[in-house]
Every structure is written in structure tokens, then in C-alpha cells.
Amino acid sequence: MYAPFEDMTSLDRIVHEPARLAILTALNACESCDFLYLQRLTGLTKGNLSNHLAKLQQSGLVETRRLALRSAPHTSVSLTPEGRESLARYWSRLDTLRRAAARWRFASSDAAD
Amino acid sequence: MLDVQKIRYVTSHYPQLQGLRLAPLGAVFIFSAVWRAGWLSSSPGATPRGAARCFLVLLAVALVASFPIQAWYQRRFGVVRLNSVENGTLALGTFAVMLIGLLWVEERIQSPVPLAGCLVAAALASIGAGARWLRPQYVVIAAACLIVRWLRPSDGPGGEILADLVVGIGLLVAGIGDHVVLTRALRASWRPDGVGPPPSHSGIHSGGRLRGLVAGPTRSGP
Numbered sequence: 001m002y003a004p005f006e007d008m009t010s011l012d013r014i015v016h017e018p019a020r021l022a023i024l025t026a027l028n029a030c031e032s033c034d035f036l037y038l039q040r041l042t043g044l045t046k047g048n049l050s051n052h053l054a055k056l057q058q059s060g061l062v063e064t065r066r067l068a069l070r071s072a073p074h075t076s077v078s079l080t081p082e083g084r085e086s087l088a089r090y091w092s093r094l095d096t097l098r099r100a101a102a103r104w105r106f107a108s109s110d111a112a113d
Numbered sequence: 114m115l116d117v118q119k120i121r122y123v124t125s126h127y128p129q130l131q132g133l134r135l136a137p138l139g140a141v142f143i144f145s146a147v148w149r150a151g152w153l154s155s156s157p158g159a160t161p162r163g164a165a166r167c168f169l170v171l172l173a174v175a176l177v178a179s180f181p182i183q184a185w186y187q188r189r190f191g192v193v194r195l196n197s198v199e200n201g202t203l204a205l206g207t208f209a210v211m212l213i214g215l216l217w218v219e220e221r222i223q224s225p226v227p228l229a230g231c232l233v234a235a236a237l238a239s240i241g242a243g244a245r246w247l248r249p250q251y252v253v254i255a256a257a258c259l260i261v262r263w264l265r266p267s268d269g270p271g272g273e274i275l276a277d278l279v280v281g282i283g284l285l286v287a288g289i290g291d292h293v294v295l296t297r298a299l300r301a302s303w304r305p306d307g308v309g310p311p312p313s314h315s316g317i318h319s320g321g322r323l324r325g326l327v328a329g330p331t332r333s334g335p
Contacts, residue, residue: 022116022120025120025124026120026121026124029120029122030127030193030195032193032194033124033193033194036190036191036192037190039191040190040300041298041299076192
């Protein structure tokens with residue numbers, strides 16, 4: 001019998017991690033935002049947020065820019081086109097998995113009867 | 114509302130949720146209502162012309178005051194850049210054109226139905242009912258606008274005082290409600306010194322707001 005759980009391993013782990021998913025979701029809803037906004041939104045510490053952003057940057061999903069805003073250093077973060085594609089692909093795959101899991105549940109309950 | 118949807122909504126409506134920016138504007142309209150009621154008749158500029166001039170000056174001050182308030186939000190919660198579609202400029206422009214058009218029609222045909230009032234109420238209700246009732250105060254304000262506009266208690270000074278009061282209180286309620294939504298969504302669970310509660314393996318605080326981020330029915334697509 002087809003079990004959708006095998007497909008779960010194919011989810012993009014860089015995107016699937018909850019903190020990174022929150023960051024990518026926020027970035028997908030805007031053109032760019034700064035480090036402080038992401039920190040307030042996710043509730044992560046500075047170090048953790050930096051780590052997550054570094055991983056996303058290494059994967060080519062986000063890009064960061066250092067700006068001087070009102071003479072204060074300011075880090076602006078935005079999603080790359082690849083990042084937008086990855087996020088869309090992730091949601092599509094997760095939706096497919098959810099439907100497959102629902103089908104699998106009904107099929108296994110029918111088999112049990 | 115799912116956390117993912119809330120994150121998306123709060124981010125894409127960040128400028129609109131900076132509700133304290135509306136507070137000075139609301140105060141001006143309440144001040145205008147008080148003035149019209151004659152409670153400030155001893156103050157300078159109490160003549161109709163002086164009152165109109167004073168109202169315009171206060172309106173300008175309220176609009177200018179929204180900039181330092183915006184700067185405060187940016188210092189406290191950060192900066193989000195949206196494109197022209199996302200930041201609501203297009204929607205606001207369309208609404209303004211429709212409102213002017215309906216006011217013009219209303220004046221020409223003497224419509225028994227307050228068309229412009231209905232449009233304002235519909236726009237406010239759609240804001241309130243959208244995003245799974247994250248901003249329910251807008252529905253209440255829409256209902257208040259519609260009732261006041263429909264009943265038209267009097268077209269004289271009494272009606273003008275009531276209209277100013279509804280606009281002023283409506284702006285204050287809308288602004289404070291939006292501010293509460295924003296501050297709740299962006300409530301930091303970290304401390305400025307960087308010594309937050311112990312993070313989990315993923316860097317999310319135990320009991321943090323990201324728990325269950327993808328739980329429940331997922332939403333496909335952006």
C-alpha cells in the first residue's frame with residue numbers, strides 16, 4: 001500500500017524548519033524587511049536569527065544587505081526569486097502530502113473493515 | 114487563524130496596523146465635535162471662519178504627527194518595505210475615486226439610500242471581516258457609520274456634531290485596535306540584552322509563537 005510518509009523525507013528541510021518557514025513566509029509577504037522586524041515577529045534571539053538567516057543565505061533563498069538608516073547600521077533581508085520558488089514548491093508539496101495522507105487514512109480504515 | 118496566515122497578514126499590512134498614527138486624526142475630529150457643540154465658544158477663533166481655519170491647521174498637525182509615530186514604530190518593531198500593490202495604495206486610490214463618484218451621484222439624484230455611506234461601511238466591514246476577524250473593530254465602526262448616516266438624526270449642527278464624533282471615535286477605536294493587533298503579533302519573547310530563555314534545538318523558545326506553525330490544514334501557494 002502507498003504510504004505518504006515516505007514522501008515526507010523529500011520535503012525541503014531548509015524551508016520546513018519552523019523558524020525558517022516563518023522567516024520565509026514573512027519575506028514572501030513583502031519586498032524586504034529588516035532584522036529587527038524578523039526578530040520581533042519570530043521571537044528568536046539575535047544569534048539564532050543570524051544563524052537561520054545565514055543558512056537561508058547559503059542556500060540562496062534570501063539575500064541580506066547592510067544599509068545605513070538614520071546613521072544606524074541596518075540589515076535588510078529579502079527573498080530571492082529562488083526563495084519564492086522554493087516556498088511555493090514547499091507549500092504545494094505539503095498540500096499534496098496532506099491530501100495523500102487523508103486518502104491513505106480512508107484506504108487503511110476501509111482495509112481494516 | 115493559523116500562525117502562517119497571521120505572519121503573512123501582519124507583514125503585508127504592517128503600515129496599516131501602525132494604528133497610533135490615526136490617534137491624532139481622531140482627536141482632531143473629537144475636538145471639532147466639541148467645538149461645534151459650543152463648549153469652546155470662549156476660545157479664540159470660535160467664529161465659523163476661525164473654527165474652519167483652526168480645524169485645517171489641527172488636521173495638518175495631525176497628519177504631520179503621524180510621521181514621528183511611524184518612526185517610533187520602525188524603531189520599535191522594524192522596517193518592512195512593500196510594493197505599491199501590497200501597501201494598499203492602489204486599493205485606497207480606487208476607493209477614493211468610487212467615493213467621490215458616489216458623492217457626486219448622491220448629490221445629483223437625491224438618493225434615499227446613502228450610497229457613499231454604504232461604500233465606506235462596506236470597505237470598513239471588509240477590513241474587519243478579512244483575515245478571519247483579526248480586526249473586528251472595523252465591523253463595529255462600519256455598523257456605526259451606516260446607522261448614523263442612514264438615520265440622519267438632523268442635517269443641522271446636531272448631525273454635524275454626531276458625524277464628527279463618529280469619525281473621531283471611529284478613528285481612535287480603529288487605531289488602538291490595530292495597534293493592539295500589531296503589538297500582540299510582534300511581542301518579543303527575547304530581551305534586549307540578548308539573554309533570552311533557553312532556545313530549543315531549532316532556536317525556538319519552548320512555548321514560543323512558532324510552535325504548531327505548520328499544524329492543521331495547510332495553505333497551498335503563497
